[in-house]
Amino acid sequence: MKSNENERIDFIEAKAFGCFGSISCFSRDSEYCQRCPAFEACEQKSYETLNAIKQVVNVNDLLKQHEKARMAQEAKRRALREEMNAAKSLSSGGIQPKKPTLVERATKVEKVFFEPTxxxxxxxxxxxxxxxxxxxxxxxxxxxxxxxxxxxxxxxxxxxxxxxxxxxxxxxxxxxxxxxxxxxxxxxxxxxxxxxxxxxxxxxxxxxxxxxxxxxxxxxxxxxxx
Structure with a gap:
């Protein structure tokens, strides 16, 4: 029996573009993908596809990209929740949160990736x-x-x-x-x-x-x- 989440993804897929869930088309960094209303569901579908074929094809690099993006997204959500809780506490007369100390970021060389044309x-x-x-x-x-x-x-x-x-x-x-x-x-x-x-x-x-x-x-x- 399908979960509510799977039913939701199936519903979106039925109305989405033909590229929905394609591991070769989806890119979290693509502006075109980000503008698509099916973006989050498409990311989930392509991630599931990669997991399904990883025993046959070495897709570890693609899976790592997905996992890295998910971790970054969760970090943003967590920071937003903390900011909202702090604001709520401040507005209700709570203790004002201590400002975080900014740490100088070391220069990091990122690996260059090329978007498919x-x-x-x-x-x-x-x-x-x-x-x-x-x-x-x-x-x-x-x-x-x-x-x-x-x-x-x-x-x-x-x-x-x-x-x-x-x-x-x-x-x-x-x-x-x-x-x-x-x-x-x-x-x-x-x-x-x-x-x-x-x-x-x-x-x-x-x-x-x-x-x-x-x-x-x-x-x-x-x-x-x-």
Whole structure:
């Protein structure tokens, strides 16, 4: 039996835009998302989706972003409650709360994230579910642009970075490209993977590298897009 909260979300979803709850579209930092009346319910739905697929796809980075945003939101609510209680106490003749001491904030370098363009969002939502989170991570980390620029210079921008299998797929592109069977063999030999694991990541590599125009498939072979 559904809880009242789930029934509320289902009701909102029925009236929301088609992107409702999509892990590849929702962004708490997006001004477009923030203006949507279904914003909070959409955040909850996408969070539930991420939890549902985390055993199959590594979406820890996306889950952490959600959890960080939730903690910040709860902190704001708590501060607002305290401010309201203090104001109420003051107006009723209570003790005036002590002003907090301001602490100098140390400069902190934040990791830069890139918002997907509308065109990229449209591409991502058409991908298989397993590929969506990987594609979104590539875009937000700026790796899509880095990989393209690196290949133009005959360099592997993924070298020394994770995931290792994607770095290997990019490296093999520089060596002239490959068929699916050739990439599967490389995964099995160089990463010591079993056939099933290698095969699933071959499919993922072909989808991701062709999705953003990094590579193109010609005559069953993946080649660098010129």
């Amino acid at each position: 509308p065109e990229q969002q449209e591409l991502i939502v058409k991908l298989p579910v397993k590929a969506q989170s990987f594609a979104l991570t590539l875009v937000k980390s700026g790796l899509v642009t880095e990989i393209k620029d690196g290949l133009a210079k005959n360099e592997n921008a993924m070298k020394g970075k994770t995931p290792v299998w994607l770095s290997l797929a990019v490296e093999k592109l520089l060596l002239g490209g490959y068929t699916r069977s050739e990439l599967k063999k490389a995964f099995m030999e160089e990463l010591n993977w079993k056939e099933n694991t290698a095969q699933s990541h071959v499919s993922l590599a072909f989808v991701l590298l062709t999705c953003f125009g990094i590579a193109k498939e010609e005559s069953s072979k993946l080649l660098i897009s010129k």
